[in-house]
Amino acid sequence: MLGYIIRRILAIIPVMLIVAIFVFLLLRLTPGDPAAIIAGDMATPEQLDRIREAMGLNDPLLTQFMTWIGQLLKGDLGVSLISGTEVTEMIGQRIFPTLNMALLTIVIAVLIAVPMGVIAAWRHRSWIDYAVMSFSVLGFSVPVFVIGYLFILVFSITLGWLPVQGYASPSEKGMLAFLDRAILPALTLATIYVALIARMTRASMLEVLGEDYIRTARAKGVRESKVLFRHALRNASVPILTVIGTGFALLISGVVVTESVFNIPGIGRLTVDAILARDYPVIQAMILITSGTYVVVNLLIDISYTIFDPRIRY
Amino acid sequence: MLFKSRNFDEAKTVLRIEDLVVSLPPAAKVKPVLNGISLNIRQGETVCLVGESGSGKSVTSLAVMGLLPKNALMVTGGSITLSDTDLLAQSAGAMQDIRARRVAMIFQEPMTALNPVLRVGDQIEEVLESHTKLPADERRRRVIDIMEQVHLPDVERIYRSYPHQLSGGQRQRIMIAMALVLEPELLIADEPTTALDVTTQKQILSLIAELQEKHGTAVLFITHDMGVVAEIADTVYVMNHGDMVESAPIETLLSNPQEDYSRKLLAAVPSLTPRVPRPAPEGAPVLKVRRLNKIYGGGGLFVRRPDTHAAKEVSFDVARGRTLGIVGESGSGKSTVARCIMRLIEPTNGTIRLRDANIAHLSRKELKPHRKHLQVVFQDPFRSLNPRWTVGRSLIEGPVNYGQSPKQALKRAAELMEIVGLPRDSLDRYPHQFSGGQRQRIAIARAVAMQPDVLVADEAVSALDVSVQAQVLELLDDLQEKLGITIVFITHDLRVAAQICDDVLVMQRGEVVEHGPAGEVLGNPQHAYTRSLIEAAPGRSWDFANFRALGAA
Numbered sequence: 017m018l019g020y021i022i023r024r025i026l027a028i029i030p031v032m033l034i035v036a037i038f039v040f041l042l043l044r045l046t047p048g049d050p051a052a053i054i055a056g057d058m059a060t061p062e063q064l065d066r067i068r069e070a071m072g073l074n075d076p077l078l079t080q081f082m083t084w085i086g087q088l089l090k091g092d093l094g095v096s097l098i099s100g101t102e103v104t105e106m107i108g109q110r111i112f113p114t115l116n117m118a119l120l121t122i123v124i125a126v127l128i129a130v131p132m133g134v135i136a137a138w139r140h141r142s143w144i145d146y147a148v149m150s151f152s153v154l155g156f157s158v159p160v161f162v163i164g165y166l167f168i169l170v171f172s173i174t175l176g177w178l179p180v181q182g183y184a185s186p187s188e189k190g191m192l193a194f195l196d197r198a199i200l201p202a203l204t205l206a207t208i209y210v211a212l213i214a215r216m217t218r219a220s221m222l223e224v225l226g227e228d229y230i231r232t233a234r235a236k237g238v239r240e241s242k243v244l245f246r247h248a249l250r251n252a253s254v255p256i257l258t259v260i261g262t263g264f265a266l267l268i269s270g271v272v273v274t275e276s277v278f279n280i281p282g283i284g285r286l287t288v289d290a291i292l293a294r295d296y297p298v299i300q301a302m303i304l305i306t307s308g309t310y311v312v313v314n315l316l317i318d319i320s321y322t323i324f325d326p327r328i329r330y
Numbered sequence: 331m332l333f334k335s336r337n338f339d340e341a342k343t344v345l346r347i348e349d350l351v352v353s354l355p356p357a358a359k360v361k362p363v364l365n366g367i368s369l370n371i372r373q374g375e376t377v378c379l380v381g382e383s384g385s386g387k388s389v390t391s392l393a394v395m396g397l398l399p400k401n402a403l404m405v406t407g408g409s410i411t412l413s414d415t416d417l418l419a420q421s422a423g424a425m426q427d428i429r430a431r432r433v434a435m436i437f438q439e440p441m442t443a444l445n446p447v448l449r450v451g452d453q454i455e456e457v458l459e460s461h462t463k464l465p466a467d468e469r470r471r472r473v474i475d476i477m478e479q480v481h482l483p484d485v486e487r488i489y490r491s492y493p494h495q496l497s498g499g500q501r502q503r504i505m506i507a508m509a510l511v512l513e514p515e516l517l518i519a520d521e522p523t524t525a526l527d528v529t530t531q532k533q534i535l536s537l538i539a540e541l542q543e544k545h546g547t548a549v550l551f552i553t554h555d556m557g558v559v560a561e562i563a564d565t566v567y568v569m570n571h572g573d574m575v576e577s578a579p580i581e582t583l584l585s586n587p588q589e590d591y592s593r594k595l596l597a598a599v600p601s602l603t604p605r606v607p608r609p610a611p612e613g614a615p616v617l618k619v620r621r622l623n624k625i626y627g628g629g630g631l632f633v634r635r636p637d638t639h640a641a642k643e644v645s646f647d648v649a650r651g652r653t654l655g656i657v658g659e660s661g662s663g664k665s666t667v668a669r670c671i672m673r674l675i676e677p678t679n680g681t682i683r684l685r686d687a688n689i690a691h692l693s694r695k696e697l698k699p700h701r702k703h704l705q706v707v708f709q710d711p712f713r714s715l716n717p718r719w720t721v722g723r724s725l726i727e728g729p730v731n732y733g734q735s736p737k738q739a740l741k742r743a744a745e746l747m748e749i750v751g752l753p754r755d756s757l758d759r760y761p762h763q764f765s766g767g768q769r770q771r772i773a774i775a776r777a778v779a780m781q782p783d784v785l786v787a788d789e790a791v792s793a794l795d796v797s798v799q800a801q802v803l804e805l806l807d808d809l810q811e812k813l814g815i816t817i818v819f820i821t822h823d824l825r826v827a828a829q830i831c832d833d834v835l836v837m838q839r840g841e842v843v844e845h846g847p848a849g850e851v852l853g854n855p856q857h858a859y860t861r862s863l864i865e866a867a868p869g870r871s872w873d874f875a876n877f878r879a880l881g882a883a
Contacts, residue, residue, distance in 0.1 A: 228442035234397055235437075236457045236508065237429035250447045325447050326492045 017322065024315050035307040036088060039300045040081055093304075094297035096290075103301045107283060111305075113183050114275070114282035116194065118267035120202040125209035126260060132210070133217025133256075134244055137225060148214055155211025164204040164277040171200060181279040201278040205271060209263045216259045220252035227251070253324040261317035269306040333581045336564055341372035344413060344515050344548035345394065351407035352386075352393055363389050363403060367574040369567055371516065376542065376549040378559045378580075380595070381569035382795035383766070387552045390569075391518045394550075395435055396425040413515060431461045434509035438521040440501035444493040450504045451477075451489030457511050476507045479544075480537060498660070499530035506537065513545050520552045527659035527822065528866040535562055535868070554795060556599045557825075557869030560584060568592045585877050598797040599874035600825040602867060604848040608832055611649030616783050616816045617671065620645050622680035622690070624666050640666040641677070642840045648784070648833075651810060653817040655831030655848065657824060657863070663840040668788050668820045672706055673697055685783060702732050705777035709789035711769035715761040721747075721772050722757030728780045739779070746775040749812075750805060767798035771805065778809060788820045803830050824867050828852055836860045 051067040052059065059067075067073075072080050087094070093103035136148035172180040179197055186194035224230065225248055233247045272284040283302065290298035321328045352364040364386045371377045379387045392398050394410055396417065410417040412432060420428065429435075437443040445453060451473055458469040477485045480503040493501055502522060509517055519538065523531040539562060542549055553559060559566055560580065567577040568591065576589045587593045624641040641663045648654045658664040670677040673689055682690040689700050705728075708714040715724055725746065726739035734742075744754045750771040761769055770790065777785055787806065791799040807830065809815060821827050827834055827848065834851040836844040836859065844857040855861045864870065873880045 228437060228439055229445040231397065232437060232443045232505075232508075233445065233456075235395055235429055235435045236460060237426045237431060238456060238460050239426070242456075242460075247445050247448070251445065327446055327494050 021315075021319065024318070028311050028315070031311055032304075032308060035304060036085060037081075039303050040084055042296075042300065042303075044077065044080075088304075093301040096295050096298055098293050098295045103297050106286065106298065107301060107305065110281060110283040110286045112185065113280050114268060114271060114284060116186060117198060117202060117205070117271065117274075117280065117282060118264060120195075120198055121205040121267055122209065122260060122264045124202050125206040125213055125263070128206070129210040129213035130217050130249070130256070133214040134221055134249060136214070136218045137221035138240075138244055140222060140225075145218075148218065152211040152215050155207045158207070160204060160208070160273045161277055163207055164201070164274060167200045167204055168277075181277075183278075183280040183282075197278075201274050201280060204277070205267065205274050209267075212263065213256065213259055217249075217252065217256050220255045221248055224248045224252040250324055254321055254328075257317055257320050257324070261313050261320075265310045265313040268309050333560070333584075336375075338372040338375045338564065341374055342413075343370055343372050344375075345369070345371040345550065346411040347390070347394070347408070348411075349408035350390070350393060350405065350410060352389055352398065352403055353406045354403060355401065361572065362406070363572050364393070365572040366408060367569070367572075368408075369574070369577070371548045371550055373515075373548055374542065374546050375564045376539075376551055376562055378563035378566045379550060379552045379569060380554060380556065380559055380566060381575075382554060382595070382797065384571065385569040386572040387569055388520055391435065391520050391550065391552055394516075394518060395429060395433060396420070396422075397429075427461065430457050430509070430514065431512050432514050433516045433518065434512070434514040435518040435520065436502070436505045436509050436522045439525050440498055440505055441493065441525070443505060444501055446493055448492075449490055450493060450496065450501075451491075454504065454508045454511060457508055461512060472511060473507075476511045477504075479510075479541065480504075480507045482507075497530075498526050499533060502526060502530075502534050503537065506534070506541070510541055510545065510547070514547065516548045516550065517542070518550045518552070521554070522551075523558065524553070524555065528824075528863060528868075529659065531558070531868070532866040538562075555868065556596060556796070556874055557867060557872075560869035560872050560874075568595065584872060584874070587877065593877075594797065596874045596877065598800045599869075600796070600800065600803075600823075600829045601873065601875060602825055602828050602852065602864070602870050603880075604828045604852050605830070605832075607847060607849055608652075611652050613650060615647035616650045616685060617648045617818070618681075618683040619647075619667075619671065620681045620683075622667065622670055622682065623678045624663075624670055624675070625678045639840050641670065644680070644837075644842055646833075646835055646842075646845060648816050648818060650783070650816055651814045652832045653806075653810065653819055653830055655819045655821060655827040655834045656837060657821060657827050657834055658837035659822060659863075661839065662837040664820050664822075664837050665788060666840075667837070668706075668786050668818065671784070671818060672704055672786055673700075702728070702780045703783045704786065705780050705782040705784075706786045706788060707770070707773050707777050707790040710793050711766055711773050712761075712793075714773055715769060715776075717761055720758055720760055721764075724761075724772070725757065725776050725779050728776070732780070743775070743779060746779055749778075749809070750775045751801075765798075767794055767802060770794060770798075770802050774802070774805065774809070778813065778815070781813075782815065784816045784818060786818045786820070789822070790819070791826055792821065792823065799826070800829075806830065824852065824863060836863070 051064045051073060072083060091104060093107070095101065096103055096106060099106070132148050136145040139145050168180055171178045178200055182197050184193040184197050230243060230248060233243045238247070271282060272288050275282045275284040286298065287302045290302065347367060347369040349366045349368060350364050351362050351366050353362040354360055367386070367390065369377070379390065381387050389398070389403065393405055394417065398404065405418055412428070415428070417425070417428070444450060454473045454476065455469050458464055458472060462469070464472070474485055474489065477488065482488050482500060482503050488496065488500065496504070505522070522538070523534050526534060535558065538549065541547065551562060563580040565577065566580055566583045568575040568589070570591050575591045576583070576587065583592065584596065587596060622641055622644040623639070626638040626640055644667055646654065656664045656667060669675045671682055673692070677690050680690060681688045684700055684703055687700060689697060692700070722740060722743055725743040726736055729739040729742065730736055740757070743757055747754050747756050752768060752771055756764070756772070761772070764772065791802050794802060803826065806817060810817060819827070819830055831848045833846065834848045835842055836851065836857065838859045844851055844855065844860045851860060852864065855864060871880050
C-alpha cells in the first residue's frame, strides 16, 4: 500500500513535466512574436526589445526552458504583466476563497445527493424515484447563472435572509460570516453536482441491491436502513467516489460563472481576467495549478477506494 | 446404503405449509409459481426439497422467510405456520424480528452471499446486534463461540478477515455460524453445497448434521442433487413446475417412487459406474501434450510474492474420436490445462502438439490457422453467447472468419441446429429466448460449426439440471460418433466423468496424480486423492436409476 502511494507520487513527476512543457510552449508556439503578443498592438520596437531581453527570448529554446523550469521548482511563477505583482502572491490570495467554496459545495452536494440516490434506488420505480430523476435532469439542464440569480431573487431580495453577494474569509471574519455569504453560491454550484452524484448513487445502488449479500442481510433480520447504508452503500461507493472526486477537481478550476455572479474573489475570476488581459504568466500558472489539482485529486480518489473496499489492494 | 430413517412421529411440527399459492402480479395472467403446495417439518428433522430449476423450490423458501421480491411475487393463498405463529399474518417489522431469530437461511454461493466489504466476524455479530440487547463483549464471546462450533481454525484471525481472504468452505461455515448463532427453530439451506468441491461438500454436510443434532434444529434443505439427498434426508418432497409431486421418507422415495416425475428425476442421475469401454483407438493421437507447465508469476514491487505453479509437468495423449476427462477440485489446475491447450494463455514451457504442429508457443498470428481445429464449450451458457446477437450470427462468425461465404455458413448452421435437436428457425432468435439446455446445445453447435478436431468442454454440463445434463452428454456422444471429434472434458463431477470419458486424468494442486482408462481410475483408484474424491461423492452406494443399492442386483 505504502509502496503504491510512493509509486503514484513518483508518477506525478513525468505528468507534471509534460504539462510544464506544454505550458512553456504555449507562448512560444503561438503564431508571431511572444513579445509582440505581450506588448500589444501599440508597442514600439524599443519596448519589444526590452521585453525580449527581460523574458530571455533571445536565448536558445532549451536554455529558456531550463531557466523557466528552474524558477518553477523554486516556486517562482513569474510576474504578472498587468499588475506587476508576483503570480504566486496573486494566486495565493485567490485560492482560498475558491478552495473554501469548493469544499462547502461538495459537502452540501454529497449530503443531499447520496441519500437522494439511495432512496431512489430503494424505492425503484416509485414516485420518489421519478422525482429524484426529474430533479436530476433539471439540475443538469438549468444554467448556473439562472439558478444563481434565482436564488438571489428568492433568498436575498424577496426573503432578505442572506446577503446578495460578496465573500468573507472564515479565518478572518469567522465561520458564520463565511457561511452567511457562501451558502447561496455553494447551493448554486451544488445543484449540478447533486444531480450528477444522485444519479450515480442511484445507478450504483440499484446494481448492488440485486446482490446476494443484500438478501443475506435481510435474511439476518437487519433493519432496512442498515441494509441500505451499511451493506449496500459501501459496496456501491467506488463509482460514487469517482464522481465526487472529479466534481471537486472541476469545482476548483471551473467556478468562473458562479464567482462572477456572487462577486467572489477566487481563482476562477482571476483566470478569466488573465485571459482577457492576455496576462500570460498568470495563465501559465493557472494551467499548472489546475492540472496539478487533477493529478492529486485522482490519487486521493484511488487511495480512498481502498478504505471503502478491502478487496482493492494495490 | 445407510439412510437416516429416524422416526419423527413424536416430534412437534416446526413448519407447516398448507396449500401455499404464490403468484406473479395479476396482470401477468399466468399459472401461479407455487400451485397450492403443502409441507411439514418436525423438530430435528431434515426435509429435502428437490426439483429442477424453475420448480419453485427457492420461491418456497423465500416465502417462508418473507423475502419474496416485492411487486414481483406475492402469496395469494394458503398458510405458513412456524410453531404457533402464522407467518403470513405478521407485519414487516415482526417478520424482520423473526428472521435469523426463529428462521435462518443459508444460500448457495458463499462468495456472493457475504458482504465483501465487511469483516466476517462483524457480519455474524450483526445478527446479535439486530436481535439482542447483549453488551459488546458478550456479543463477541458468542460470535467466537459459534465460530468454534462450526470448526473454523484460528478463530481470532478469521474474525477479522474479509470474505475474499477465506476459502469457499470457510465462507460457507461463516454463513452457517451466522444462521445458527441465535439457535433458530428452522434452518433453510438453499443449495448450500452446490458451489463447493465434493470433499468440502462432505464436510459442510456433516457440519450441518452435527449442529442440527446439537441444537435440535429443523432443516429444510433445498437441492437438485439426489446424491446429497440420499446422504442427509429424513423426508423428501419432490417439486415440479410449482406443484408438489410426491413426498415420502427417503428410503421409500429412492426405492419405490410413486410418480412418473420422481422416477424420471432419479433415472437421470448419472451413475458413478464408468461407461462400457470402447475399442482401443487406432492411429496417431490428435492431441499430444508433453511436460506442460504453467507458472503464474508472483510479481510485486517491493516484496516478491511466491509463484503459483498451476500446472506441473502435465503429459497426455488423446486419440481421434476419444474423450479424455480431466477431473479435479477447484485450484487443481484443470482449467489452466484447458486454457493452455486452447492457447487462451501461453504455457510457461512444454509442448502441445495438435495434429503434428506444436502450438505451445506460437504467436497470435501463427495460431490463426490452428484455432479452427480447437473449439471450446464453456460452463455457463447464459454468459457465453452474445446476448445482442442472433444465434445465426454467433454461429457463422467463426466459419466466415475462416473464409466461408455467409450464405454457405448459414446453410451449414441450419443443418447444425437440426443435428443438436433445435428447430432451424432458432437461427433468427436471440439467446435469451432459449432455456439453459438449449443454449448449451447452441454453444455446442457453434463450436462444431468450425469442424474442429478437438473440442474442449470446460464444465460444459455443470450448470444444467440432471435431466438436461443427460441429454447434452448424449448429444456430445452422438457428435463424436458422427464427426469423429476428440473431446477433452473438464469436470469436477465424477458422475459426469464416468458417463462420458474413455480415459480419466485426475489432477491435484497442478499435478497429475492418476491417469488411465475410466474403468480403472474410477473403479480401482490407486492414488489416495482419487479415492478421497470418490468417497466424497454423495450417494455413491445407491444406484439411483435402478432404485436400489449398488450391487444389490
